Amino acid sequence: MRSRLTVALGRTARTLARLRGGGSGGTAFPGLVMERTDPGFLARTLDRLPHGVVLVSGTNGKTTTTKMVVQLLRDQGLKVFTNRTGSNFVRGVLAALLTEVNAAGHLDADVAVLELDEAHAVHFVRSVRPRAALMLNVMRDQLDRFGEIDYTASLLRQAALATRDVVVVNADDPRLNGERFLGGLASRTAAFGVGPALRSVFLSDDDLRTEQADAGGAPGALADDAVESTAGADSPCPAPRVRLVALAGNEATIEVDGTEHRVAFAIPGIHNVLNACAALTLVLEVLGDRADLPRLLATLSEIRPAFGRGEVITLDGRPVQLSLVKNPAGFRMSLMSAPTAQADATSRTDTVDAGSAPSTTAAPAAGRGRPDELIMIAINDEYADGRDMSWLWDVDFTSLKRAGVAVVTGVRAWDMALRLRYDEVPVGVVEPDLEAGLDTLRARAAAEDRPMRVYTTYTAMLALRARLGRLTEVEEVMK
Known part of the structure; x- marks a missing residue:
C-alpha cells in the first residue's frame, strides 16, 4: 500500500x-x-x-x-x-x-x-x-x-x-x-x-x-x-x-x-x-x-553514442557532432578523437599496437578528401558544469590551429576565446548567446557545405539540443 x-x-x-x-x-x-x-x-x-x-x-x-x-x-x-x-x-x-x-x-x-x-x-x-x-x-x-x-x-x-x-x-x-x-x-x-x-x-x-x-x-x-x-x-x-x-x-x-x-x-x-x-x-x-x-x-x-556524447545529429543535410567536455582529461580525449587532430597524426603512422612506440595516433584516421569540420566551442558555467572554468587553461588546444574555431559561444565565450588566443588558434566569431552562436555556425556550414562539430559543456549541450530539436529530428530525452 x-x-x-x-x-x-x-x-x-x-x-x-x-x-x-x-x-x-x-x-x-x-x-x-x-x-x-x-x-x-x-x-x-x-x-x-x-x-x-x-x-x-x-x-x-x-x-x-x-x-x-x-x-x-x-x-x-x-x-x-x-x-x-x-x-x-x-x-x-x-x-x-x-x-x-x-x-x-x-x-x-x-x-x-x-x-x-x-x-x-x-x-x-x-x-x-x-x-x-x-x-x-x-x-x-x-x-x-x-x-x-x-x-x-x-x-x-x-x-x-x-x-x-x-x-x-x-x-x-x-x-x-x-x-x-x-x-x-x-x-x-x-x-x-x-x-x-x-x-x-x-x-x-x-x-x-x-x-x-x-x-x-x-x-x-x-x-x-x-x-x-x-x-x-x-x-x-x-x-x-x-x-x-x-x-x-x-x-x-x-x-x-x-x-x-x-x-x-x-x-x-x-x-x-x-x-x-x-x-x-x-x-x-x-x-x-x-x-x-x-x-x-x-x-x-x-553500440552508438549516448545523447550529447559524440551524438551525431543531421542539420540541413549535414552532420553536427556534439562532444561533451567538462574537464581537462575529457576535452583532451575529444580533441584527440576529432578528424582535425587525426589528419595531422596519421601523417606519421596509422596504427598503434603492442610493438610500436606509444603515440596518440591511435585515433581512427580522418577520411581523406572530406571537407574539414567547422568547429564551435560552447562553454557555460552553471552549477551542473562547475563554476570554476580555470581548468580550460590545462587543455592543449594547439591541434585546432590549422582548422581554427568558427564560433565560440556560451556564458564564458570570451574566456574561451582568450584561452584559444594563447594557443594561437584562429577564432571566427565570439557570440555568448547559444542560439545565435548555433545559427552562425549553421549559416557558415550551409555556405561552405561543411560538417560541424561542437565541443560543449553540459548545460550548453542541453540548450543546444533543445534548439536543434526545433530545427531537425533529435532523439527526445527527458531531463
Whole structure:
C-alpha cells in the first residue's frame, strides 16, 4: 500500500511539473517528492530484483559506459532497468523508476544498471547495497563542488565498501588501483586497463601534470616511455581481465582473459573504446559462466553514442557532432578523437599496437578528401558544469590551429576565446548567446557545405539540443 501511494504521488508531481514546464521536463521534481515522502521506496523496489543493482560511477564516461552495460546485458537476455537519461542523482533514479513501475510499485526487471554521480553514489548505497560496481576513473572535475581530487576518490571508495559481490576498477588509475582504495573491501575486485603501447594515450590525472613537458607530438601526448603502469607487482589490484592493447582506425584489439579479439567499433572516440573495455569487464563479472563472449563483442561493435556524447545529429543535410567536455582529461580525449587532430597524426603512422612506440595516433584516421569540420566551442558555467572554468587553461588546444574555431559561444565565450588566443588558434566569431552562436555556425556550414562539430559543456549541450530539436529530428530525452 505504501508503494502504491508513493507512485500515485510521484506521478501527480510529474504531471504538475510538466504542466508548469509547458509539457516537457519533470524529471527532478517528482523524484525529489518521492525521496522526501517515502525514503524506503528505492530499497523496497530495487532489493526485489533477482540480479540486484549494478552501479557505474567515476569522473568521465559514466553515461556512455552505462548505456553499453545495459545493451550488453539486454542482448544476453536480461530485462534491465536503468536511468537512461543520465540523471545521475538519487532523485533521477527515483523519477526513472516512476516511468517503469506499475501502480503497485512493482518493477518488471532482472537487474538495475544505474549511473550515479560520485557524491550521490554515497547517498544511494546507504539505502541500497549494489551487487556490483564499476569505478571508471578519478579526474579533476567540478573542484568547486568536490574540493579536491582525493576527496572524489574517497567518495567512490565509500560506494565500493558497500558493494556486495564485485568492484571493477581502472587498473591504470593511481587513485583506484592501490591499497588506499582497495584495502578492506568486502567484495572481490576485478580490473580493466590498457596495454603498454597505449599508456601514453590514456593518461591518469597525475600523468596529465607532466603533459606540458612534451613540446611536440599530437595533442595530449607524452614523450615515448614517459608513462608506466601505476599498478606495481605488490599492488592489490588484480591484472586486468580486459585490456585494450591496440587501435587501428575504427578497429581495436582487445585482450579478454589472455586471448586477443579484433572489434570494429561504430561509436566514435578513442575514449569510448576504453569505456567499452570497462563495460565488458563488468558484464563478464556479473554474468559469470553464462556470458556469451562472441555475442558480447558483437554487441559492443554496434553500440552508438549516448545523447550529447559524440551524438551525431543531421542539420540541413549535414552532420553536427556534439562532444561533451567538462574537464581537462575529457576535452583532451575529444580533441584527440576529432578528424582535425587525426589528419595531422596519421601523417606519421596509422596504427598503434603492442610493438610500436606509444603515440596518440591511435585515433581512427580522418577520411581523406572530406571537407574539414567547422568547429564551435560552447562553454557555460552553471552549477551542473562547475563554476570554476580555470581548468580550460590545462587543455592543449594547439591541434585546432590549422582548422581554427568558427564560433565560440556560451556564458564564458570570451574566456574561451582568450584561452584559444594563447594557443594561437584562429577564432571566427565570439557570440555568448547559444542560439545565435548555433545559427552562425549553421549559416557558415550551409555556405561552405561543411560538417560541424561542437565541443560543449553540459548545460550548453542541453540548450543546444533543445534548439536543434526545433530545427531537425533529435532523439527526445527527458531531463
